[in-house]
Amino acid sequence: MTTPTSSLSDAPSLVLDDVSEGQPRSTSPSDGPRLRTRVVRGARGWWRWLTSMRTALMLLFLLALAAVPGSLLPQRPLSQTAVGQYFADHPELAPVLDRFGFFDVFAAPWFAAIYLLLFSSLIGCLVPRTWGHIRALRAEPPRAPSRLSRLPRHAEIPIRNSAEQALDIAEEELRDLRYRVVRRDGAISAEKGLLKETGNIAFHLALLGLLISLAVGKLWGYEGSVLVQEGQGFCNTFQQYDTYSAGPLIDGADLRPLCVDLEDFQARYEPDLTPASFTGDITYSRTLGGADEQATIGINSPLRVDGMRLYLTGRGFAPIFSVTLPDGTELTDLSAPFLPTDPATMLSEGVLKLPDLGAGRDQLALEGVFLPTAQDAGGGLLTSVDPRPLDPAVAIVVYAGTLGLDSGIPQNVFTLDQERIQRGQLDRVGSANLRPGESLELPDGTSVTFTGFKEFAALQLHRDPSQLSVLLTALAMLAGLTATLLVRRRRVFVRPGGMGADGSDRRAMVPGSTMLEIGGLRQGGSTDPTEFEQVVQRIRTALADRKDP
Amino acid sequence: MSDAASLAGLADTLFSITILVYSLATIAFAVEFAFSREATVSERDKERQPARSGASAEQIGQIQVLNPTRSESEPTPRAQFASRAGQLAMGITLIGAFIHGTVLLLRGLAAERIPLGNMFEHATMVAFIGVAGFLFLAVRTPRLRRVGLFVLLAVTVGLVLNGLFLYAESGPLVAALRSRWLVVHVTTVTIGFGAFLTSGIVSALYLVRSRFEEVGEGAVGLASRIGRRLPDAATLDRAAHRLVIFGFPIFTFAVIAGAVWAESAWGRFWGWDPKETWAFISWIVYAAYLHARATAGWKGRAAAWINVGGLAVMLFNLLFVNLIIAGLHSYAGIN
Numbered sequence: 045m046t047t048p049t050s051s052l053s054d055a056p057s058l059v060l061d062d063v064s065e066g067q068p069r070s071t072s073p074s075d076g077p078r079l080r081t082r083v084v085r086g087a088r089g090w091w092r093w094l095t096s097m098r099t100a101l102m103l104l105f106l107l108a109l110a111a112v113p114g115s116l117l118p119q120r121p122l123s124q125t126a127v128g129q130y131f132a133d134h135p136e137l138a139p140v141l142d143r144f145g146f147f148d149v150f151a152a153p154w155f156a157a158i159y160l161l162l163f164s165s166l167i168g169c170l171v172p173r174t175w176g177h178i179r180a181l182r183a184e185p186p187r188a189p190s191r192l193s194r195l196p197r198h199a200e201i202p203i204r205n206s207a208e209q210a211l212d213i214a215e216e217e218l219r220d221l222r223y224r225v226v227r228r229d230g231a232i233s234a235e236k237g238l239l240k241e242t243g244n245i246a247f248h249l250a251l252l253g254l255l256i257s258l259a260v261g262k263l264w265g266y267e268g269s270v271l272v273q274e275g276q277g278f279c280n281t282f283q284q285y286d287t288y289s290a291g292p293l294i295d296g297a298d299l300r301p302l303c304v305d306l307e308d309f310q311a312r313y314e315p316d317l318t319p320a321s322f323t324g325d326i327t328y329s330r331t332l333g334g335a336d337e338q339a340t341i342g343i344n345s346p347l348r349v350d351g352m353r354l355y356l357t358g359r360g361f362a363p364i365f366s367v368t369l370p371d372g373t374e375l376t377d378l379s380a381p382f383l384p385t386d387p388a389t390m391l392s393e394g395v396l397k398l399p400d401l402g403a404g405r406d407q408l409a410l411e412g413v414f415l416p417t418a419q420d421a422g423g424g425l426l427t428s429v430d431p432r433p434l435d436p437a438v439a440i441v442v443y444a445g446t447l448g449l450d451s452g453i454p455q456n457v458f459t460l461d462q463e464r465i466q467r468g469q470l471d472r473v474g475s476a477n478l479r480p481g482e483s484l485e486l487p488d489g490t491s492v493t494f495t496g497f498k499e500f501a502a503l504q505l506h507r508d509p510s511q512l513s514v515l516l517t518a519l520a521m522l523a524g525l526t527a528t529l530l531v532r533r534r535r536v537f538v539r540p541g542g543m544g545a546d547g548s549d550r551r552a553m554v555p556g557s558t559m560l561e562i563g564g565l566r567q568g569g570s571t572d573p574t575e576f577e578q579v580v581q582r583i584r585t586a587l588a589d590r591k592d593p
Numbered sequence: 594m595s596d597a598a599s600l601a602g603l604a605d606t607l608f609s610i611t612i613l614v615y616s617l618a619t620i621a622f623a624v625e626f627a628f629s630r631e632a633t634v635s636e637r638d639k640e641r642q643p644a645r646s647g648a649s650a651e652q653i654g655q656i657q658v659l660n661p662t663r664s665e666s667e668p669t670p671r672a673q674f675a676s677r678a679g680q681l682a683m684g685i686t687l688i689g690a691f692i693h694g695t696v697l698l699l700r701g702l703a704a705e706r707i708p709l710g711n712m713f714e715h716a717t718m719v720a721f722i723g724v725a726g727f728l729f730l731a732v733r734t735p736r737l738r739r740v741g742l743f744v745l746l747a748v749t750v751g752l753v754l755n756g757l758f759l760y761a762e763s764g765p766l767v768a769a770l771r772s773r774w775l776v777v778h779v780t781t782v783t784i785g786f787g788a789f790l791t792s793g794i795v796s797a798l799y800l801v802r803s804r805f806e807e808v809g810e811g812a813v814g815l816a817s818r819i820g821r822r823l824p825d826a827a828t829l830d831r832a833a834h835r836l837v838i839f840g841f842p843i844f845t846f847a848v849i850a851g852a853v854w855a856e857s858a859w860g861r862f863w864g865w866d867p868k869e870t871w872a873f874i875s876w877i878v879y880a881a882y883l884h885a886r887a888t889a890g891w892k893g894r895a896a897a898w899i900n901v902g903g904l905a906v907m908l909f910n911l912l913f914v915n916l917i918i919a920g921l922h923s924y925a926g927i928n
Contacts, residue, residue, distance in 0.1 A: 097888045101881055108877040115867040115918060122865070150865050267860070319768040344772040344858050355860040504860045514862065518849045526842045529883075 094161065095168030103162040110158055114149035117141065121148060121289075163255060170248050177241045184226040185235035188537035192563030197576040200541055200559045201584045207540035210560050213590060214538045214583045221579065223536065231539040237567075243527025250520035257517055260510040266290035266299070267507070271381045273362050273500040277305030280352070280505060300350055302505070304328045309359060309499040313432060317388070324356050324501045351507055358502030360384045361392055363414045363438050363494060369401060370489035381500045382414045383458050389428040390416045395460050399449050407447045409470065410492065411460050412440030418479075426477050438494050439477045442486060445470035534566040536579055560587070597703045601763035604699035607692050608717070608756060614689035615724075615749040621682030622742035626822055628675035629739065679738050686728060686745060693721045703763045709779040710770060711761040712915055719911075720748045720755070722787020726839075730791070730832050736824040737832055743794050774854035781847035786907055788840030789879070792833045793904025796897040799829035803894055830893070833900055834886060841879050848872050867918045871910035878903040 093099055118126035127147050131138040145152030192198055203210040207230070215232055218225050223234035268285030270278045278284045280302040308325040323342035329335060330350060341347045347354040360383055366376040375398075382394030396410040417430035418437035426439050443460065446469050455461060464470045476484040478494035485491050541559025562583065564576040697718055701708035708714045727744040730737045766775070798819075805820025823829065851872070852862040863869060882899040885891035 097884065098890070101884055101888065101891065104877055104881045104884070108874045108881075111870050111874050111877075114865055115870040115914065119865065314765045316764065318765050320765070321768050321771070343768050344774075344854075346857055346860070353856075353860065357860060506860050508861075511856070511862065515849075515853065518852070522842060522845050522849060525845060529838045529842060 091168065094165050097169075100162065100165045100169070103158060103165060107158050107162060110149065110155050113146050117146050117149070119148060119150075121151075159255075163252065166248055166252065170245065170252075173241075174245050174249075177238075177245055180241070181238060185224055185233040185535060187228060188231040188233050188539055189563070192537055192539060192561045195537070195563035195565050197564035197566075199562045199576075199580040201562065201580065201587060203540075203558050203560050203587055205587070205590070207558060207560075209590075210540065210558075210587060211538065213586050214560065214562075217582050217586050218536060218538075218579070221582070231537060234536040234538070235533070236535075237531050237533035239527050240531040240533050240567075241528070243524040243529075243531065245524070247521050247524030247528060250517045250524055253517035254514060254521065257510040257513040261291075261508045261514065263291045263293045264510070265506070265508040266294050267504060269357070269502060269504045271360075271500050272304075272306045272503050273379065273381065273498045274306055274309055275498070277303060278503070279303040285505075300352060300507070301331055301334075302328060302349065302352060302354075303332070304354060304503065306501055306503070309501050311359060311432070311499070317431060319387075319431070322356060322359055322501075324503075326354075328354075351509065353506045355504045355506070356501050357504045360500055360502075361390065361414050361416060361433065361436075362394075362498045362500050363396075363436075364496045364498060365396060365410060366493045366495050367398065367401070367408070368491040368493070369405070373402065375401070376495070379498060380457070386428075388431065390431040391428040394458050397447055397449065397457070397460075399447050406444040406488075407449075408490075408492075409443045409447060409460055410440045411443065412438055414438050414497065418477075424477065433497060435479075436497055437477060437479050439475075440484070440492075440494075441475040442473050442484065442492060443470040444473045444486070444488075532566055534564060534575070536576075537563045538583070597705075597763070600699050600703035604696050604703060604763065607696045607699065608752075611689055611693045611696060612749060612752050612756070614685060614692060615745055615752065618682050618685040618689055619742065619745040619749055621678050621685055622739075622745055625675045625679035625682060626739055626742045628671055628678065629822055679741075682741055682745075683728075683731060683738060686724065686741065690721065690724045690728065693717075693724065697721060700763050704765060706766055707776050707780070709775065709783060710764075710766045711759075712911070713755060713759045713761045715779065715783055716751070716755045716759055716911065718783045719786045719790060720752055722784050723790040724748055726788050726791040726836055730795075730836070734824075734828060734832065736828055737795075739822060739824055740795055740798055740829070740832070743798055744791055747790075747794055769858060772854060772858065774850060774857070778847055778850040778854050781843050781850060785840040785844030785847055786911075788836045788843070789904055789907055792836035792840065793901050793907075795829055795833040795836065796900035796904075798823055799826055799833060799897045800894060800901070802826045802829055803897075830897065833897065837879060837882060837900065841883065844879070845876065848876060867914050868910070871906065871914050875903060875906045875910060878906050 118130050120127050130147075131142075141147065145154065149155055189195065205213075211227065211230070211232060215225050215227060215234075218232065218234045221236070223236045224238075225232060225234045266288065267290075268280070268282065268288035270285050272278055280299050282288050282290070282296050282299070305327050306324055307327060309323070311322050312320040314320050321342060323340050325338070325340050326347070327336045327338055328347070328349070329337065339347050341354060341356050343356060346356075360381055362379040362381045364377060364379040366374060367378060368374045378396060378398065380394055380396040382392035384390050384392045392414040393412075394414070395412075398408040398410070401408060413426075415426050415428035415437050416433040417428055417435045418426045419429045419435075421427040426437055443465065445464070447455075448461065448464060448469065449455065460470070465472075473488075474484055474486045474492075476482075478484060480494055480496050483491045483493040539561050541561045560583070562580055564579065566576075697708045697714070700714060704710065709718060723744065727737075727741060731741060801816050801820045802823040803826040805817050805823070806826050808817065851869075855864070855869075856862040859866075878899060882896055882903055885896040885899050
């Protein structure tokens with residue numbers, strides 16, 4: 045028989061450790077064809093390697109390591125612009141990195157390979173562990189060791205009643221303390237803390253559930269972003285988004301109907317110009333031409349409707365211009381969103397492209413900056429000193445020529461194609477700093493007037509069908525983790541003193557008194573003795589209370 | 594001067610006083626460390642651990658065998674002096690922690706919010722939790738008092754650097770941080786980090802001590818002179834593990850709470866923002882530590898190295914990711 049101390053350390057430990065280590069290696073090359081044996085043996089060896097704790101640890105480290113470039117290199121899903129900048133800065137290195145997926149690490153095949161291997165390893169560990177634990181839950185606590193005095197914790201209590209009664213009382217107390225108790229051969233074996241392994245297995249099962257939920261979300265989820273000016277709106281179709289991404293199992297017909305109009309946008313600031321809140325008042329309808337509903341969305345408070353979530357993710361200003369052509373035709377309310385380059389002053393850059401000014405006319409583009417609170421910086425330059433639109437102005441350069449919007453090559457709506465300017469397809473025809481109401485006369489007699497501004501909001505619509513199950517599996521992980529880290533497995537054995545012991549027990553010889561021997565052990569070698577002491581104290585008190593039946 | 598400004602000013606003064614008091618505690622711990630020679634069981638230690646049968650008695654017995662006369666009878670004047678210095682150091686640390694907590698309280702009152710709105714406050718709170726974690730360990734297991742020199746030294750230096758480079762005026766929160774989840778997420782991150790901080794230091798000391806125990810009495814050099822005075826390796830290992838066991842579920846909860854908040858603030862619960870990526874990396878490293886500590890061939894020094902690595906990852910996440918890498922978590926309040 046093994047020593048009592050080792051019998052608990054053989055029990056499943058805190059984490060899923062190498063379950064295959066104990067299995068006998070296959071040592072029978074004689075039966076079956078050689079090749080098959082070798083293949084089977086190879087596969088078995090590989091499986092043993094994969095499910096060993098060592099491998100799991102290496103894979104864990106590999107996963108952590110693989111995530112590092114995802115934070116140090118620009119990532120496409122986070123910022124396409126940053127990736128473009130990296131390509132410009134490192135023309136040699138960037139294409140190589142790109143080939144190996146370093147600009148979208150978390151979708152790269154090698155990243156997937158690591159976590160899929162890790163999860164195979166986990167499943168390989170978890171399945172036998174789960175069966176083992178189910179067996180352990182059904183099994184009775186082990187037989188009491190022959191010498192309780194050799195257990196890490198040991199106590200003796202004098203008893204006055206018969207040994208049988210004392211055991212009855214001890215058993216009752218242990219059951220009260222929610223130990224699993226069994227009486228065998230005149231001794232009590234009690235065990236507690238199987239929740240540790242239950243929590244351990246629950247944690248890892250929940251981890252698997254989390255991964256599956258994430259995969260479901262990737263396959264059936266979608267999101268779209270759009271810039272909406274005050275008074276405008278959009279509907280939930282891929283065509284109306286500026287950018288969108290959708291899982292491979294989603295097509296346009298799966299999008300639920302939702303139309304949203306941005307009525308009003310407000311930004312509020314603290315006295316020291318710390319942004320206090322951004323809110324957008326919206327009306328939305330859930331069916332085409334359905335009833336309008338009102339809502340206010342803002343940072344940290346999205347609209348949640350029919351499993352879709354609508355977020356306010358950004359904001360900015362859209363300067364409004366009117367253009368009067370030489371023939372007197374007036375085009376009003378022309379505007380385009382300008383993107384903020386500095387959130388502290390809301391200095392914003394953008395371009396208003398005017399392709400349709402009439403047949404035979406040059407197309408125009410107004411490129412420049414919008415300053416919510418403009419201040420003269422000297423030399424004809426303006427700078428913005430406040431994010432609030434207290435004294436707005438624009439500084440624009442006007443280009444005339446062909447914009448090439450119908451050339452088939454997609455253009456950035458926020459910038460002008462510099463190549464077209466270099467190639468002479470666009471000519472600079474004027475520039476000015478304008479306050480509201482001020483105009484710029486172009487050489488051909490066209491007049492451009494800055495009439496005011498609107499605010500716009502960046503809206504994002506998301507749908508992730510598995511979001512709730514991600515949360516629930518994550519919480520299950522936390523519960524399992526807490527249980528497995530906090531609960532300790534412990535055993536208590538009780539036996540009347542002298543019986544089955546080494547025979548040299550002096551107290552057994554004292555007439556009229558017997559001893560009750562209690563031994564305890566706990567997994568994980570903590571020195572904290574309080575719990576065992578409490579058990580002993582409880583049994584002692586119970587024995588004293590019921591001395592005379 | 595307005596009430597808020599005077600409260601904030603008082604907090605700044607107390608911050609300096611905290612550093613001063615912790616410096617004194619460091620010196621007192623250093624005195625204890627220098628004057629304690631062998632792994633003697635201190636008087637308080639014996640009071641708290643009455644002689645028992647079984648494994649713990651064996652442990653005490655081992656130490657008693659090393660030094661039978663001293664721990665049984667009167668301790669030498671030198672050991673007495675060391676012990677007094679240690680008790681004094683504990684007292685000073687307790688006072689320092691009290692002032693430290695007051696700094697956070699005042700900053701919270703001054704800004705009328707939880708004092709976790711920028712990196713300065715976050716780092717101050719991490720240091721506070723780290724000290725509290727140490728005090729908890731040292732009160733439960735007096736042998737661990739000798740770790741105090743290193744924890745307090747790290748905390749003091751950390752607070753000085755924090756005050757020099759990360760200082761931010763007490764002020765209102767930016768819009769994105771005005772959420773109930775700030776309290777839940779940042780508080781738990783901070784508590785987890787504080788536990789990991791002290792745990793990492795204890796594991797580093799474990800590495801020194803276990804090397805000393807391998808080489809034995811004949812060892813020379815600074816590391817062995819430190820190792821000689823440290824608590825035994827098994828105690829250090831258990832203390833480090835206990836702190837991670839405390840910190841890891843809290844940190845896990847913090848990550849989940851962060852994901853819930855991100856879902857309502859940024860539109861997705863996880864988006865591999867640099868901070869999220871590094872939270873993922875730290876979580877994996879600490880998960881690896883817990884696994885390693887229960888795996889033959891990894892428990893002991895290898896596991897301790899992982900824990901030290903975990904602390905390095907946490908610090909990298911705090912400093913490099915907040916200050917250098919642009920991301921959604923840019924709330925450092927430093928321009």
